[in-house]
Amino acid sequence: MSLLPRERISQALRRRAAAADGPALVAFMTAGFPSREQFREHLTAIAAGADVVEIGVPFSDPMADGVTIQRSSETALRQGVTLKWILDELAAMPALDTPLLLMSYLNPLMSFGYERLASEALRARVCGFIVPDLPLDESAQLGAALNPLGLALVQMVTPVTTPERMQRLCQASQGFIYAVTMTGTTGKNVAVPDNVVEYLERVRSIAPVPVCAGFGIRSREQVARLRGHVDGVIVGSALVEVLERGESPQAWLAALRG
Amino acid sequence: MTELLNAAQRASLLDDMIHGRCPDAQGRFGPFGGRYVPETLVHAHERLTAGVQRWLSDPEYQAELNEQLTNWVGRPTALTFAPRLSERWGAELWLKREDLAHTGAHKINNAMGQALLARRLGARRIVAETGAGQHGVATAAACARLGLPCTVYMGAVDMERQAPNVGRMRLLGANVVGVTSGDRTLRAAIDEAMRDWVGDPDGTFYILGSAVGAHPYPYLVRELQAVIGREARAQFQQRCGALPDLVIACVGGGSNAIGLFHPFVGDRTVQILGIEAGGTGPGLGQNAATLVGGRPGVLHGCQTLLLQDEHGQIQETHSVSAGLDYPGVGPEHAALLACGRVRYESASDDEALAALKECCEFEGILPAIETAHALAGAKRWAQANPGKRMLLGLSGRGDKDMPTLSQTLIKQLDAVKS
Numbered sequence: 001m002s003l004l005p006r007e008r009i010s011q012a013l014r015r016r017a018a019a020a021d022g023p024a025l026v027a028f029m030t031a032g033f034p035s036r037e038q039f040r041e042h043l044t045a046i047a048a049g050a051d052v053v054e055i056g057v058p059f060s061d062p063m064a065d066g067v068t069i070q071r072s073s074e075t076a077l078r079q080g081v082t083l084k085w086i087l088d089e090l091a092a093m094p095a096l097d098t099p100l101l102l103m104s105y106l107n108p109l110m111s112f113g114y115e116r117l118a119s120e121a122l123r124a125r126v127c128g129f130i131v132p133d134l135p136l137d138e139s140a141q142l143g144a145a146l147n148p149l150g151l152a153l154v155q156m157v158t159p160v161t162t163p164e165r166m167q168r169l170c171q172a173s174q175g176f177i178y179a180v181t182m183t184g185t186t187g188k189n190v191a192v193p194d195n196v197v198e199y200l201e202r203v204r205s206i207a208p209v210p211v212c213a214g215f216g217i218r219s220r221e222q223v224a225r226l227r228g229h230v231d232g233v234i235v236g237s238a239l240v241e242v243l244e245r246g247e248s249p250q251a252w253l254a255a256l257r258g
Numbered sequence: 259m260t261e262l263l264n265a266a267q268r269a270s271l272l273d274d275m276i277h278g279r280c281p282d283a284q285g286r287f288g289p290f291g292g293r294y295v296p297e298t299l300v301h302a303h304e305r306l307t308a309g310v311q312r313w314l315s316d317p318e319y320q321a322e323l324n325e326q327l328t329n330w331v332g333r334p335t336a337l338t339f340a341p342r343l344s345e346r347w348g349a350e351l352w353l354k355r356e357d358l359a360h361t362g363a364h365k366i367n368n369a370m371g372q373a374l375l376a377r378r379l380g381a382r383r384i385v386a387e388t389g390a391g392q393h394g395v396a397t398a399a400a401c402a403r404l405g406l407p408c409t410v411y412m413g414a415v416d417m418e419r420q421a422p423n424v425g426r427m428r429l430l431g432a433n434v435v436g437v438t439s440g441d442r443t444l445r446a447a448i449d450e451a452m453r454d455w456v457g458d459p460d461g462t463f464y465i466l467g468s469a470v471g472a473h474p475y476p477y478l479v480r481e482l483q484a485v486i487g488r489e490a491r492a493q494f495q496q497r498c499g500a501l502p503d504l505v506i507a508c509v510g511g512g513s514n515a516i517g518l519f520h521p522f523v524g525d526r527t528v529q530i531l532g533i534e535a536g537g538t539g540p541g542l543g544q545n546a547a548t549l550v551g552g553r554p555g556v557l558h559g560c561q562t563l564l565l566q567d568e569h570g571q572i573q574e575t576h577s578v579s580a581g582l583d584y585p586g587v588g589p590e591h592a593a594l595l596a597c598g599r600v601r602y603e604s605a606s607d608d609e610a611l612a613a614l615k616e617c618c619e620f621e622g623i624l625p626a627i628e629t630a631h632a633l634a635g636a637k638r639w640a641q642a643n644p645g646k647r648m649l650l651g652l653s654g655r656g657d658k659d660m661p662t663l664s665q666t667l668i669k670q671l672d673a674v675k676s
Contacts, residue, residue: 060572061440061557063449064296070439082569106294107555111570132296133556137284156297160459180298
């Protein structure tokens with residue numbers, strides 16, 4: 001029996017988390033950055049070094065992102081990257097073993113149309129979505145389009161999320177739950193304090209899906225510190241910088257695993 | 259824009275709007291509004307919503323706010339009859355003089371209201387965004403008055419065209435941070451202020467300057483600005499013995515307009531007209547006329563009408579006035595349009611500047627260029643409705659616009675002279 005798209009995500013994360021070289025790596029890349037021509041090549045390389053790939057759909061107003069991802073988003077938009085282009089590229093390229101998610105602000109998805117989005121995503125072998133400006137409370141419409149096709153809609157929790165809300169978010173999240181490890185926007189380098197580890201353990205004790213920690217992760221030390229406390233770690237800004245510098249994303253991801 | 263809702267939805271929303279039942283508990287004005295914020299901001303918005311519920315109607319808070327509005331802001335502001343423009347345009351023009359409020363615009367009503375709320379909620383620090391600089395100046399002044407540290411985010415483009423206001427904010431003790439990301443105007447400044455707030459949602463209070471953003475902001479800002487409409491309605495009735503035939507204001511994000519309109523929404527004999535920035539033409543990118551040319555979408559935390567391309571990317575806007583240069587609009591305006599209660603038109607850069615000049619020459623009042631869009635709309639309406647009475651929200655004064663005016667109207671005066 002074949003897995004639902006959202007189950008492919010959680011299975012890939014669980015498998016790596018249980019292995020000696022866990023936690024799983026969830027790698028973010030902005031589609032079409034630094035260039036449209038390199039999209040398939042970069043995606044293939046990143047997919048080879050990561051367990052799940054988040055493909056960023058560029059948006060004109062990326063309010064939850066730090067400067068690096070803002071910059072990559074602007075570059076991609078200037079080159080004419082659209083949601084339609086991304087879906088067409090994915091549908092046209094050879095299938096990857098690594099599950100893919102799209103990370104997009106809501107407005108480009110709304111503009112595309114939710115029903116059309118769900119069917120096109122399936123055709124492009126996308127397994128789910130992360131929508132940073134769509135909290136659970138506003139997500140019924142998009143969820144209604146994604147659910148019947150088994151596509152994931154990932155929820156986020158933060159260290160200041162109330163216990164009652166955390167229960168609801170963990171129950172509702174599909175594929176995995178995105179645990180923000182610091183309050184703030186993406187892309188800063190910080191140590192991982194004890195209270196963050198304690199918070200991640202708390203999320204893990206509640207969530208029926210794998211827990212991935214994100215925001216501000218960029219070093220082997222941080223990944224090692226989170227080993228055993230989470231199922232996966234999300235790397236975004238740091239990986240975008242690797243691409244910006246023209247270095248090999250696959251080598252960088254391998255080094256992160258240590 | 260009637261296709262936004264079907265007939266039954268329109269009728270139901272109109273009834274809700276007229277009877278003051280919006281927003282609902284989820285911050286909805288019919289299909290508009292809501293709270294589309296990252297999870298990192300949910301806690302901060304819930305905290306703010308609880309604070310608004312606790313304090314906004316509290317007699318102690320209200321007394322404190324009234325004391326500041328009366329003795330520091332200078333309320334009530336005057337209602338001025340404009341005899342010479344009335345004569346020229348063919349209909350009576352009455353001006354609600356928010357230009358006479360402290361710091362020179364309506365923005366102070368909201369800034370002081372939110373700063374007092376911030377203090378009650380234990381904020382240690384204030385952040386704000388600003389476009390024309392008026393909200394930044396108002397926030398800096400309110401924070402100075404209450405002893406709260408203040409950081410104002412302002413687009414680099416706006417800092418240049420509103421240079422006098424940058425200096426004023428600094429004198430008032432604010433830390434002004436130039437925003438060089440995105441389109442370097444108001445919308446990028448909002449993104450940046452939000453990012454700051456995400457970093458410290460408990461200690462920092464974000465004083466949002468317009469009736470936009472996620473719930474509860476559109477409601478909170480409307481409630482704090484509705485003092486304009488309440489005063490004007492009472493003053494007009496006292497002076498004229500009747501309600502006006504038309505209430506008119508300029509609309510960018512729409513805070514002065516919603517403040518003026520709100521108390522008149524239930525007065526069905528009163529026509530209401532909002533005027534947006536028509537810029538240099540009707541094409542995408544040439545104007546900031548969101549209600550006239552936008553379609554539904556989500557930006558900065560609410561569902562509203564937006565100037566966007568076919569892919570849902572928000573478009574850069576153009577207006578001679580920094581304060582109207584915003585690709586979205588408050589969700590309550592989108593609802594007032596969708597239900598048919600308020601009409602929205604636009605006035606071009608040139609029409610606005612011409613109306614500004616007339617207001618200076620014939621009434622001895624230099625309005626802000628934002629406000630001049632409403633004057634241009636009033637002139638047009640007067641010509642089609644001779645003998646009627648118009649109430650116009652004169653939202654701010656134009657001293658801050660001297661750099662722009664030096665490049666336009668004053669240059670023309672010099673050319674005529676030589």
